[in-house]
Amino acid sequence: MAFAAMLKEQFGLTAFIDSCVWGYANDLLKKIDDVYCRNKKGDMYxxxxxxxxxxxxxxxxxxxxxxxxDKAECLIFVNTPNSITTSDVV
Structure with missing residues (x-):
């Protein structure tokens, strides 16, 4: 978010940060699954x-x-310690 603020301040660019808009997908999935995906006993999914x-x-x-x-003028992907690596996917 600091990088987005710097882009705005220095260059007048507005950054889109997906996690700031949608949050963390697993949090959303947990909420949905707790309501709609429980088994008949309700103890498991x-x-x-x-x-x-x-x-x-x-x-x-x-x-x-x-x-x-598609709407963006340019894309910047930032590799941070929180970025997903290929070893995280396996």
Whole structure:
């Protein structure tokens, strides 16, 4: 966010920071899954329902992010200690 503030102050550029708009996707998924994806006992998540909700949330975020990139004049990806690495995905 400090980098975005510097871009605004120094160059008059407005930055879009996805996590500031949407928050953390896993927090949203947890809220959805707690309501819609519990098994009949309510003690665990239903695997199929959980996959369904997760795929839909990620598709919506991907589509929204793609639209924002299409509207942008330029893209800057910042590699920080919080960035996801390929070893995090495996």
């Amino acid at each position: 239903d695997y199929d329902q959980r996959n369904f909700s997760t795929s839909h949330v990620h598709m919506m975020l991907s589509a929204a992010f793609t639209k924002m990139m």
